Amino acid sequence: MKPVFTIIRREFKSYFASPIAYIVLVVFLILSGIFFFLYLQSFVESQFDPRFEFLRERLNLNDFVIRPYFGTVSIILLLMIPLITMRLIAEERKNFTAELLFTSPLRIIHIVLGKFLASLSFFGVMLILSAIYVVVLEAYGNPDSGPVLTGYLGLFLLGGCFIAVGLFASSLTENQIISAVISFGILLIFWIIGASSGDEGSILGYISIINHLDNFTKGVIELKDVVYYLSLIFFGLLLTHVTLESERWR
């Protein structure tokens, strides 16, 4: 496991050695902040809106602020994570450092896991920083904190899937733009595939990456959702491994 940590450390540091990390964090926090504010504002307004009179009983912070907020964050992540992952392997190729990694006494699994976990840690930092809005909400309001925590777990797993797919896309090319476009394309297909069949219980509905977030934001951890996300992550990493292994045999 030690080589994995070595790779994680280098990769994580290199996010912060360039402006990438800071720009990604700032843009992410601004965007999610704006949406959080908008949802909160409309929630507060609806409290005093006579048209929502009959709904007043059911107006609560969880359903009207936090759940839509999680939904929006998942879209922002769909757009941003391919930009975080695009360099992972493509850049190693471009800089010829791939030759260093593959001629070192490392196994490919070390490289794949190290890269994945480094991006996942960075993504964790993004999530933790964005949690500040929710913390403020907890301080001044009374949302149910259970669904908030499960929602974050859901987002974390969702981001993990995005990263695994992005890592695979990055292993296919040495061009970062191509890598980002491929991962964005794959993710978007996984996203909208559920829309082609209205039923959430259908196979396409199950494959759809976003249908699984909903339960988490409601505060429900369902086995099928966890299994779905973990198997997508596993599949992404497996494909990355296969790509890296096979490319050298060509």
Added chain:
Amino acid sequence: MIQVQNLTKRYGNLVAIDNVSFRVGQGEILGFLGPNGAGKTTTMRIISGYMPPTDGTVRVGDFDVLEDPIKAKRQIGYLPENPPLYNDMTVQGYLDFVADIKNVSGKNKKAKIDLAMERCGITDVRKRLIGNLSKGYRQRVGIAQAIVHDPAVLVLDEPTIGLDPKQIIEIRYLIKSLAGDRTVILSTHLLPEVTMTCTRVVIINEGKIVLEESLETLSQRVNGAQMLFLKLNYNDKSNDVNEKILSLPTVSEVKESAYGEFIIQTKGGADIREELVKMVVKNGWGLLELRPLTHALEEVFLRVISTEGE
């Protein structure tokens, strides 16, 4: 130390190297010489374990690179054609990372990194970002990266390419000093590099080995017919210089390459410089220059490559 047997690599229909076999003994510096596109980099990449061959085996020390890649790789320090550097790291941070992935244990790590930096002359730039270093320093960091885990085998792919003449000489000295009891394979398309640093040479062309010899026997063979270059400032229009030089007992051939310039070939490596000078002085030809021609190896190189190309 390194055994390469029947190595073949095809990229689709293109045969990059074809049935290449050679051995390198402990402590030898092998020059892997060939024109661009001869298959040098492919061979280096296979030896270092970067990619597998289509056919054939490579053993480094006691381990097969294909069957026991981790153990084999542990003994190899590899400098690819383009040094594998992370531009956003400092020299020291980078070497620390390399030491980690090469399994250098915690206790010796710092000492080994310091030693590698010192040997490569990069101690004073250790805090700088690699991206800001000049080409020469980058190359040195690349070499430091290859030696940081103190490998028994060094594989250097064109280590002096793109450097200025002064840096080339420095890097060559560095490589020589690194050899010691290490085994070094060095690929190059420059002949002087081989004559200056290596103990043995393998010449490869179009994926095939065309010559494998120790530098000593090679230069002996070449010296068997020693050549001298003579430049005169003579006013003797009778033009019997050729015949007079030819009359010396061990001279086999005299060619006048330009006005007043002669290339003299002797039999059996005999040294006729003294006699020649006496003759020149006696005849008042006006000696401007006399030197042995060391391009002979180059001639072998070119001949070997061009006959193979036909």
